[in-house]
Amino acid sequence: xxxxxxxxxxxxxQEGANSTLRCNFSDSVNNLQWFHQNPWGQLINLFYIPSGxxxxxxxxxxxxxxxxxxxxxxxxxxxxxxxxxxxxxxRVSWGKLQFGAGTQVVVTP
Amino acid sequence: xxxxxxxxxxxxxxxxxxxxxxxxxxSNHLYFYWYRQILGQKVEFLVSFxxxxxxxxxxxxxxxxxVERPDGSxxxxxxxxxxxxxxxxxxCASSDPSGRALDTQYFGPGTRLTVx
Numbered sequence: 001x002x003x004x005x006x007x008x009x010x011x012x013x014q015e016g017a018n019s020t021l022r023c024n025f026s027d028s029v030n031n032l033q034w035f036h037q038n039p040w041g042q043l044i045n046l047f048y049i050p051s052g053x054x055x056x057x058x059x060x061x062x063x064x065x066x067x068x069x070x071x072x073x074x075x076x077x078x079x080x081x082x083x084x085x086x087x088x089x090x091r092v093s094w095g096k097l098q099f100g101a102g103t104q105v106v107v108t109p
Numbered sequence: 110x111x112x113x114x115x116x117x118x119x120x121x122x123x124x125x126x127x128x129x130x131x132x133x134x135x136s137n138h139l140y141f142y143w144y145r146q147i148l149g150q151k152v153e154f155l156v157s158f159x160x161x162x163x164x165x166x167x168x169x170x171x172x173x174x175x176v177e178r179p180d181g182s183x184x185x186x187x188x189x190x191x192x193x194x195x196x197x198x199x200x201c202a203s204s205d206p207s208g209r210a211l212d213t214q215y216f217g218p219g220t221r222l223t224v225x
Binding site for chain 1: 218
């Protein structure tokens, strides 16, 4: 099956800092989603981004499908950004999502 | 904004007991999924469901598991005889192939299953 690798595995940021999370995948995909898992375990949709660039407030994401990677940018981080960020990809329309292992982000005051 | 709901939020059961986890997908969605996440690990696919039948299942989804859409709104996951290793967070998801975001999967808040 398709391999999804996320880096770094852990990230500690001071409030106000910027950061970039990376997701590499081993094969072509037709869907890529970024999620934030909050401390209560809920998976929050951040972006549906099979290609191109999107922005939502302090977060933005870029997927370069031809090079099989996606980046998630967090700017001016806040303590509420803490949690695990997952990238998930899908090869077939409406098929299963394959998740990466996640990046654990801790934002300190 | 419509959302996927799941009940219960937390279930504790004894090994060998049957459990049913319930989900109410977003109302106009047609594809339904169950995933699980063992504590500290990544989210794993269990099963997908469309047009009242399983469209794909993983190797985890053995004969102990079953899914059902008993009416027009609920989607359930049954584990017939729970094992200790079934302890995990179970997520339901749904997607709408005609939606603006095409086949984005929307996840429920999860049911934390603890098997003692």
